[in-house]
Amino acid sequence: MAIHGIPTGVHRYDKELCCDGYNLFSPYFRNETHLINMEGEIVHTWKTNYFPGLFAHLMPNGDLVRGIRVPDQAVLFAGTTGGFERYDWDGNLLQRYIKNDHETQQVLSHAFCPMPNGNTIVICLEKKSNEEAYARGRIPGTLPEEGEWFEGKQHKGLFLDYLMEIDKDNNVVWEWHLWDHVGDAPDEFNLNYILPPAAHYFSTVDWVHFNAVDYDPIHDRVCMTCRNFGEFVIVDRKTGKLIYRWGNPSTHLRGRKPGWLDDGDQQLFGPHCGTFINEGKHILIHDNGWFRPKGNRSRALEVDIETGKIVWSYESHNPQNFTSPYQSSVQRLPNGNTLICSTGSGQIFEVTPGPQPRVVWEFVCPWLQDGRTVNYLDDTDVLYSTTSHIIKEGHMKNMIHRVYRYAKDYPAFQGKDLSHGVPIDPSIVRLWEMEPFKSGYERAKKNPWPQPIAYRENPDVK
Template sequence: MRTLTSLAAAILGLSLLVPSAGAYEAVNGPLGLLSYERGKTYDGYTLFTPHTKVGSWIVDTAENPGSKMTYLIDMEGNIVHTWKHDTPAFYAELLSNGNLLRAEKIAGSPVNFGGWYGLLREYTWDGRVVWEYKVSNPRQIAHHGFDRLPNGNTAILIWENKTYDEALAKGRDPNDPALSRNGMRAPGQGPDNQPLQGIWPDAILEVTPKGEIAWEWHVWDHIGTGPDQIDINWHLPLSMGYFARADWTHWNSVRYNPKTDQYAVNSRDFGEIYIIDRKTKKIVWRFGNPATHGKGKAPSGYHDDGDQILFGSHDVEWLPNGNISIFNNGTHRPSGNRSSVMEINPATNQVVWEFQTKDRNSFYSDFQSAAQKLPNGNWLVTSTNNGHLFEVTPDKRIVWEYVNPISVDGKAYCVKRDNNPENEIHRAYRYGKDFPAFAGKNLKPQGKLAAGCPDWSELLQFKPAPGYNPIKK
């Protein structure tokens, strides 16, 4: 446990903050609860799982142990429940029956791109495993998103390997340097990336409680250049480094809508959201980057975004009004990297609400991240890069703010300095106090994650008189 040794050290982080109307984001600064405006938030409990080391495919080693805990905290940052696991995780969700559904990173992944996990497990409130499903073999790996359906089935995203020859047979350009026959690295891949052969398109598996596949959808079955197809020769430029690898379509979230019997999925690398009709298996709507299917202008040159709207986006969600939300990371946007939260009306293709602060990088996250619209109209935003969670109102005021104090080493810290600790969170979720999972549960506060640290939410409200000096001479 690392704590501050003086009030002067505590005050050190104050200069790093922006006004409460904006979202705090800094490489260095206080960790834990930063602000809480009672009466303006959606009161409840926030669930999060600290991330494993970003970009690493090493699991459970001394160098990269990863946190093996899942935490539920109250609005004041107190722990009210924890789950302890055998393996590190990608993220977890709480089910209405009180169980926890958790994506777990297991050894033996055939790929190294970010987002793989391999094993999905369901835990009871007291930590017993009651269901699991594994997809991890030389040609398949579960990754990123999952969704528990009302009928008890579970939708899971997977990558599936297609060889160099299979890709050529589907029409992939043999001169494309991002396509590899022998597993050598394509241009733009970093030195930490293991060689991969062929390409790895996405698929959805809908699995029953007994582990049977009830429904499936494969990008590979929908190759083409039409508005309801995926162009096998479209990918981001190699100049964008790790984006143009065998990880070709890179879907990162999947959500089922029981009202319409449709799936919404999000492709980071195509910069698009798709709606897939479950009965017809057709892509019935796509949004974000019309250039992928010949319907708009691609970005070109400095400051020219073309007709592309989504850049590196994550976490597509259905909203009760039929709209869709997304965290638009803004990664590699020609006009400048900046993140935003968007609500989109699929009927009109209009962005009907968007949050981005005046400072383009105030909560910028070049990877992962999420946005959850809460029942009172507020939004809970996860900015992964700095493990930063905040709640913002429809009129764009920050009313709750929390920065994860748990590092990949499993220890708690008071202050982040020089990018230490590594405190990323993939996604967090807020559940109201009336959420069915909490019925009859003991949610008594058990103290802070980083015990002994200053109460930042109190210190950051302190407004000293002119000339005040906290250091006594």
Template sequence: MMEVDPNGNIVREHRDPLAHHDQHHLDNGELLYTTVEGLEPAKGACVLGGIPETEAPDGKVYADCIKHVSPSGELLWSWKAIDHLDPKKFKLQPHYPREHWPLINSVYPLADGNILASLRSVSAVVIISRQTGEIIWHLDSTVVAQQHCASELEDGSILVFDNGTFRHHESATYSRVIQVSRENKSIVWEYRDPHPMTFFTPFMGGAQRLRGGNTLITEAAFGRIFEVTEKGEMVFEYVNPDFADYSGLDAKEIEGYFGYPANALFRAYKYAPEQIPWLHPN
């Protein structure tokens, strides 16, 4: 994980071989990110659900942690899923391997100091108390399904890319973006395609609320980025034209993930010109 200047020079760097999925570089140089720890057999057995006998190759269940470190790498705060999640309430869905629980794919610092996290393999978005580590808000699998990219909006509501894999009580798969009230968990805004099944990514995905109210959406598996208005009208669309695979990168563990050339994008962001003046100095 690193911060670089406009010339590509590394300003600061933090290494964690078990870090995965998401990180936030705070304005003061501190870093909030997701990582994992291997559980001892007794604790691993407490993790419920998933496909039987699909632990990691070393026989362990790896459980998520969140770490907050200083610019020099000093640990300032940490949170462990195994210490604060009820395994009965946060069971792995039956279609997922037991090697990774609950698979935090986004972590976000809230304005009130607490932590927002998306837990993919249990289909949950939660708010973690920074003070106690306990779960103080829980959006469950009756609303979201294998979701990604949970973030806080200016009014305190939560924006989520809801992938839609294994959605409750629906056989047709489709993705959507939802804005959820923290007060009562109602959906106050939603985007889905007029032909819902034509907008779908089974993994990854992103949503960014822009200045002026539009939303930038990443349909990750198909390399598609598009922007919609509050009324759902599309005003911008881009499809990544570059296809590649993971061969030749000395990463055998992921070479077979895409057994074909793909144009997938994990997440995209849009920046106003004044946010990146160094890109077009003239």
């Protein structure tokens, strides 16, 4: 089956089964961050001077914490952005933090996490020379002497992730460096776990590639999603020790590596958005399925970190209906549903829990890279870069990196009138109310998907 065109806007909307609220996201190539209602109408917008880097959080007090992509970044690969900002509800700038040092090539990456105390944890990159990497145990000759060229800029050395906690006055109050935790032990990062050369700079200068960080205030822990390693790790913030990892035991000399059409013992392939749920007992994560030997397909997973078992998962019957090799997000909603953002197709959808989940809300982003707003996404609207092999397959021009749903009783909305939604574009039709979408959805409701698509390892786990 091939699909060469698809309407934008809301496709499905089951008012009875949805988690009613507002959806926050930043179109990838726009300076605005929008809050849209369930009908796909804009109810609030924050306008900024920067493209998103790459998403935003709405705080309970109504502040918006938004990543920004600064110009002339010191490092151009790994999704670096350079900074974040904080705005109040009315769009007044409260804070701007920029880390973009060309001399040291330290730069803020694209992931951050607001904390309950008002601080923000950010992921950054720092460079170590080839000689420094070899001295710490990297096999000599495995790093190119000339480095890697990306978007016309040369990058030499090995770039490692580190975390900083930034307070509202832009002071660094806590740091954690990957470089301090390299080695062969299970609680360390093996410098010689290296992706195949076909992964291009992921196999050389961009080694582990943290793409998400989340904070657990109950146990004072942070979860980092390691894209290239195919796992998530949990670090105790007080001691700095890696206390848990899941997804790919071969990274720390345990388990079988993938082979030809064999996933080995690896569970996650290019994952994103590892998030604490269930009071820190579980991790919800987007498994992109990037170069999975058994076939590229994405899925959402819920992992019990006490048992290491997958207690819930979701994937589509047709892998092409839900697959994004890069980026993307997941969020567990207050009613137990899961909100999924599939970046490659600019698609957001909500699925119900249980062994036979249903898609109860679905939205396709209408904002394109060239500034247009369209009511129909064509196959020719593919995003292609002649200088970056990373964004030339599997992405459309309507990309969204991450989305968050906030229920209508969220504290930020107290005293706010959000009843007057404005259509994104008058040409975008209300498809969920029209044929054949309406009858097709009703048909799908009567024919739930079979058991293998989603399951619970332990039905008693909620």
